[in-house]
Amino acid sequence: MKLVKFTKKGIYCIPGKFYLDPWYPVDYAIISHGHADHSRWGNKHYLCHNDSKAIIKHRLGQDISIESLAYNEPKNINGVQVSFFPAGHIIGAAQIRLEYKGYVVVFSGDYKTQSDFLTTPFEPVKCHTFITESTFGLPVYKWKTEQELQTEIQDWVFKNQQNNRTSVFLGYSLGKAQRMMSLLAGVDDIYVHNAINHLNNAIVNSGINLPKTTLLTPDFKKADIQNKIIILPPALLGSKMLKRIPNAATAICSGWMHIRGNRRWKGVDAGFAVSDHADWDGLLQAVKATEAEKVYVTHGSQAVFSKYLNEIGIEAHELKTEFGDEEMAKEAADKKETA
């Protein structure tokens, strides 16, 4: 059954005549979530989950042609039934399910199987073909639970406060910043960078609740933010603004921080393995739960993960995509917004 094919522009649904997260402009793009490497400029029409709509419009322009659906709300496009299922990645992130003449393909987008305090929890979807990400597709990646992370991160803030230090967290404006807010809610005042504040406003205005934050204006008074919590996009590491923050203790929040070499590389005060992607066990569980007869593995450790799946009896193939540039694309988006 040839329901999708992999083209230069992205994953294409043949009968449906639309693309999934295309990386070059197309007529009809179905978007899994708002990150810059999945949701790109220049498409004539966009379809996404309801909670992604405000985010995508905020990033790509208010005048784009965009419609949205709830989770598990089917839409027929040229005979293909399209529906979204929670991916647990960031607000509004969806797995895209395609059904045509009884054959089902699911494109995972980016996903996380562990629940957090913010997103609709990941839901496994049975299918014939599963296209999965593999960002952290090595068995060394094993995340802590959200409660464990919360304790660890809040303890770090308390310790900083005892030492008269301001806690600064670096994380992408979209996704990581809101996740950090949810982990830090109620500890102390949270100040956020302008780029994060804009996104927060877009999210809140679309009817989603977020923990309360204050905008960190460029002319902030040191006394106001001393010992408080600040969230900045990673592009600001080493910036003048960061240097002006009094007694800053800086932490990077990323799944890569799970590895010591990565923590040490950045020269910050702490690294927390807060990831919005599935860890090794999460990837395996997700793949098994789909009961798919064929698995395509995209961005990340596609060679390793697909080899392992084949060894445990699940037919898997590597798929070269341009989602791999995630870090760079996100950094670029952050830079644009912080500029």
Added chain:
Amino acid sequence: MKDFSNLISAIEITNKTNAKIDALVNYFKTAPDKDKLWLIALFTGKRPSRPVKSNLMKSWVMEITQLPEWLFLESYSSVGDLGETIALLLPNPQNTIEKPLHIWVEELINLKPKTDEEKKAYVLKAWNGLQSQERLIFNKLIGGSFRVGVSKKNLVNALAKLSGIDANQLMHSIIGNWTPNSISFADLINGTHINYDNSKPYPFCLAYALEKELSDLGNEKDWQVEYKWDGIRGQIIKRKEEVFIWSRGEELVTQQFPELVTAIAKLKGNFVIDGEILAIKDSAVLLFNDLQKRLNRKNVTKKLLEEVPVGFYVYDILELDEVDLRTQSMQERRMLLETLFQQNKNDILHLSEIINFTNWNELDALRNHARSFNSEGLMLKKKTSLYHVGRKKGEWWKWKVDPLTIDVVMIYAQKGSGRRSSKYTDYTFAVKNNDTLVTVAKAYSGLTDKEITEISKWVNKNAIEKFGPVRTVKPALVFEIAFEGIAYSKRHKSGVALRFPRIKRWRRDKTVKDIDTIESVKALIQTS
């Protein structure tokens, strides 16, 4: 072991020396004495021998996790550290074991003679009782060294801050002859086991790189010119029949150079001399690369002593028969030094030769010729100069020979270790050989962190292999590499060997079409 584990986390994440020292001081304030002693022992290389082979540990992890070997190895090459890979792969612990550092170390020492089954039972129980970071520390205690970015100097500075005792004295104390079971912490740092008066070094006097025209230095007759050598700058102390060798990094390196100690001990008189430790064979100075084989060895084997014998080129004398000479002029000190040499003939000490010249314009040719006998260039010292503490502008200048450079293309990349374990930092370079490429050098330093990050991303995208630690990349990134010398070599496929190659800069403006050819590289042999 939680406090020790927290200490390691705190010192390895920061690249600020003061933060490392503060973390050490805090640890020393609260830890039990025995733990402190073991920490000092471990950080200064007094590590007990490995009780469990790493292959055994690897097989136990594969058994517990049911992972295939290739996936274990893939994880290892991604993480870059075996102890950490094991710590991360194991399932979460079901128990909690809390024991102080010294108990762990002592148990591991006792484990050494046990059977493999007993070892397995002990190690698995420990793994199942420790959180990931503590597991890593436990694995490090078993095997590898602690590469956490704490030098002996940092350790000594922390102890100095804690106790108010002079840092050089502490250096002598911790290097001295002691074991954690033979001394108390107080006695160790107070140095009851050493005689510091005999070993006390002077701060080194250092030179600036020449930044003006020679003619601006004034009259040629006022200057003493010598060759500059690329070894370990050292201070040799002989007082009351005891010999000590200090490196410029203020580390006591006496034990690393037994032939120097034996030779010096035979000399008459008490003195402190300044010079360069060099690898010297058949009266020719070898390269720093060769000397490196002799550094930081726990045991200096007979074979190594024969392979890379060392000698000492003496530049200066700082003390003679308990008299501090540093406020006398260079010229006066040189006379005393020459007298000392006349009284003491031996094959291991060499008096640094004074170059005869009458006009500044003779020196450039001499400097350029220096490379042919492995000298780095020239040193220019004012004859009236005192032996200053540290750097003082205007009296001592170093005038180094310019390195040779070629443009090469990267063909392989490999991850580094320690802080660099997550990035591709070690590269293999090639030049053109007709229509193909031929490897000429491997190098790893000289780039900024930002460049390394960018190149690592590029390697990830452009690697031809998908598995294993070495990535073959498409030949596209061009670098200018610098090196100190070049010679024909039968051992190398390219037919040439470069001496001390390092990356000078990333040539983003050049493509693989612009790199050197093996012919143009060989042409450098004639001209250098």
